[in-house]
Amino acid sequence: MIPVLLILIPLLTGLISFFIKDDKSVKTWSLLSAIVTLLIAFTAVFSCYPAQLSYDAAWLPTLGSRFALMTDGMGKMLCLLTAVSFPLIFAAIFKNNYKQSSGFYGLMLLSQAGLMGVFTAADALVFYFFWELALIPVYFLCSIWGGEKRIAVTFKFFIYTFLGSLLMLVGILFLYFHTNDHSFALKSFYHIHLSGKQENFIFWLFFIAFAIKMPIFPFHTWQPDAYEQSPTATTMVMSGIMVKMGIFAVVRWLLPVFPNASVQFANIIIILSVIGMIYASLIAIRQDDIKRLIAYSSIAHIGLMCAAIFTQNKTGLEGVMIQMFNHGINVLGLWIVADVIEQKLGTRKFSELGGLAQKAPVLAILLVVMSLANIALPLTNAFIGEFLMFNGLFQYNIWIAAAAGISIILAAVYTLNMIQKVLYGNTVAATENAVEISGNIQLVLVILAITVIVLGVYPQPMMELTKDTVNAILVNH
Amino acid sequence: MNAIIVSALLGVVMMFSGIITTKRSSITYTATISLLVLLVANVLNTYGIWEVHVNTHGMLQFDKFGMFFNSIAITATLIYVILSGKDIEKTGIHVSEYYALIFFVLCGVSILTSFNGLLMLFIGIEILSIPLYILTGADKRNLKSNEASLKYFLMGSFSTGIMLMGIALIYGATGSFALGVLHDAPAAGLPVKASFIEVAGILLLFASMCFKVSAAPFHFWTPDVYDGAPSVFTSFMATIVKSAGFIAFIRLFESNTQALGPTWKILLSFVIIATLLIGNITAVFQQSVKRMLAYSSIAQAGFMLFALYSNNDLAKEGILLYAVAYSLATIGIFAILIKMKDYTFDGYNGLAKSEPVLAFTNTIFLLSLAGIPLTAGFFAKYYMLASVVKAGGSLWLVVVAVVFAAISVYYYFRLIQAMYFKEGYAETTGISNRFKNALLVLAVLIILFGVFPSLVLNSFYF
Secondary structure (H helix, E strand, O other): OHHHHHHHHHHHHHHHHOOOOOHHHHHHHHHHHHHHHHHHHHHHHHOOOHHHHEEEEEEEOOOOEEEEEEOOHHHHHHHHHHHHHHHHHHHHOOOOOOOOHHHHHHHHHHHHHHHHHHHHEOEHHHHHHHHHHHHHHHHHHHHHHOOOOHHHHHHHHHHHHHHHHHHHHHHHHHHHHHOOOOOOEHHHHHOOOOOHHHHHHHHHHHHHHHHHHOOOOOOOOOHHHHHHHOOHHHHHHHHHHHHHHHHHHHHHHHOOOOHHHHHHOHHHHHHHHHHHHHHHHHHHHOOOEHHHHHHHHHHHHHHHHHHHHHHOOHHHHHHHHHHHHHHHHHHHHHHHHHHHHHHHHOOOEHHHOOOHHHHOHHHHHHHHHHHHHHHOOOOOHHHHHHHHHHHHHHHHOHHHHHHHHHHHHHHHHHHHHHHHHHHOOOOOOOOOOOOOOOHHHHHHHHHHHHHHHHHHHOOHHHHHHOHHHHHHHHHHO | OHHHHHHHHHHHHHHHHHHHOOOHHHHHHHHHHHHHHHHHHHHHHHOOOOOOOOOOOOOEOOOHHHHHHHHHHHHHHHHHHHHHHHHHHHHOOOHHHHHHHHHHHHHHHHHHOOEOEHHHHHHHHHHHHHHHHHHHOOOOOOHHHHHHHHHHHHHHHHHHHHHHHHHHHHHHHHOOOEOOOHHHOOOOOOOOOOOHHHHHHHHHHHHHHHHHOOOOOOOOHHHHHHHHOOHHHHHHHHHHHHHHHHHHHHHHHOOOOHHHOOHHHHHHHHHHHHHHHHHHHHHHOOOEHHHHHHHHHHHHHHHHHHHHHHOOHHHHHHHHHHHHHHHHHHHHHHHHHHHEOOOEHHHHOOHHHHOHHHHHHHHHHHHHHHOOOOOHHHHHHHHHHHHHHHHOOOHHHHHHHHHHHHHHHHHHHHHHHHHHOOOOOOOEOOOOHHHHHHHHHHHHHHHHHHHOOHHHHHHHHO
């Protein structure tokens, strides 16, 4: 029953939000809804009754599709990430004013419902439904509340991902007709036997859909523009949670269904991912805009996760699991800082910033913590994840691990460069009258910073949580 | 049989209603009630409760599939009259005649869903087409409407001529007008050997049917006719009539393709790809929403042709669902289009601010046409693709089709962008609360069928 609640609460509260006319009440309403969802997500994580964690109801009997939900360790972890992120996002943007805010918050909650559905679906058709449903609200959010070039940019993003999903739909249909019991259930998909040729072909139909979503080089071209042009709250959802949809889908729907193809093509995919990591890091160095820098750095991090999945060894997968959560937390913090800087100073360009540390020391400290986590410094949460992933890559192939390792150095270059240009040096016109952050934003950033450090020192709970998923994949091989 | 007889009778009733009353709205009410009567008559027939029995000597054969489609067509017409009745009244002075013609079209539809021989097919096509030629020219003082009518008439006559020639050749080869004579002829296991004349006849028949459903390369009349005809009647032509054409197409070819052997699939896949390509790519470049919808209807026809291609049980269910999803959405979009002052994309700018209900429902309709999940259009496309995957061996065609489906998002979403994301003041005329409520009901229906497509399909089986 719990997964149903996780979907239903944001869905219903989101629909109600559209009819709340008052700005203040709609903000409070969505924050409350997000907190309730968070509490339920906690019960999911700590629940000892497996029956509570899955749900199965008749939906389309003639098609062999059931409304089936389940949560394994990875599902719980990503539901928790979604549930943690939304209250923090709502709290961080509490002071921001959006025109037609009822629509804005309504769509945000709907996208949360879609994400929860993706992470809990145990039926391919249900999964496809939610996969699309998470996209539609985000499309409207970016197109209505985004920056100047929003319409063209989000359109590109939408068509890209829609094409990917349609290819996946073809793949799902093909698999459906090859299941023994003509059903869309995840379990039936796991027991499909395809010929080598079929498996190779259908593998790519799925992988392209997931690669576009992550995004993996060379399917990444929509991403920096979309992140830059979207309203920052939506960017947080997109880069913090939505990109995990791609990684999650590879782990749940790709590796177990196409065991041979995913070994056979691992080389190509890992090489593409590593190319993407280095390429994105190099571009990030040259950026003059905080949002674009974080966008490219995100491509680099996702590339590492994708590469580590396809190593298919224990350390690599464990690293991916905890890094999915940690990347969500870190990037959320960075986006909040970017949003604060943009809202307060009216610019995101490094060339127009400087000396912020003198004016806002607390913000400076928190930004440094987040940035160090972005470089994966020891004691921050990302260190464990990246260490495990590089370890996995190293076991797979030394040379690839060495090439991927370059991106660690590059990450330090662009992140420290950002800190230097934004925080240090002399104050300039934009930062002359900057004031310290306070209230909600300070609270949110402090919570995030504490999470970064706690999970950096003691990552064991996350690893325990996702142990079953990792073992299930390894058993398959 | 009920639908054929009752619709013809009601057509006559509608004609005379113009004598009894000159009040336009009461004529629309009469039409609405008549449609309900027709629907009831057809439903009674479907469940075998009451039926007018006429011995047709096997020329007509009534089955569940056909009668269920009749119900869909009649219901869609009913919705169409409720939404756009006011605009039909405004087209010209012969209101009762317009309704009479619509009933005659429905009579043609019910023949096309039950014909069991080439002769009845021909009669059905003619009963369906001739009222449409007149409706296209209904706006008598508008030059474009006249041009469209003449063009449609000439091209339509040509295609009918080709169809007759095809029928004549088939008759010459087999000595019968009946469908599927061929596959009784050879002994089991032997390949069907068709004479040259028969193959030529089937190909001519195929070409003329492609013309009727505006499949490429026989689509050239569609944009001009759809654009020139009064928008209310374009809506009717593009939805109900078009789906009926597909039902006839499927009825005709589900058992008649053996004569062509494997060539049939190659031929059909060429037509499908050409239709998808021309429909989608040309729609991208349109400036007028009405013309875009004309090309989009060509593109949708490409998808509906999949039912013919795969020719299995999923295809049959799918085409019914497609007819429902496509008709409902397109009727809604046209109903809104008619209310707009400016038919270009820019004319929709800012509609979300001035008329939020119209913009919202229009978005649902467009999402349905694009095949986004949670709308009826998704399952319509789903069934089409699934039927081909099930038939096996043509996965490449499915992949091509989904690439075009992604392209179609481009022009459907352009309208959403205009309504929601662009500044402007979209001008509309004559929007009543009743109209808005009807649109909302339609949108809810589309979402309902999108979540539970079994609502449509179960009523087909029971």
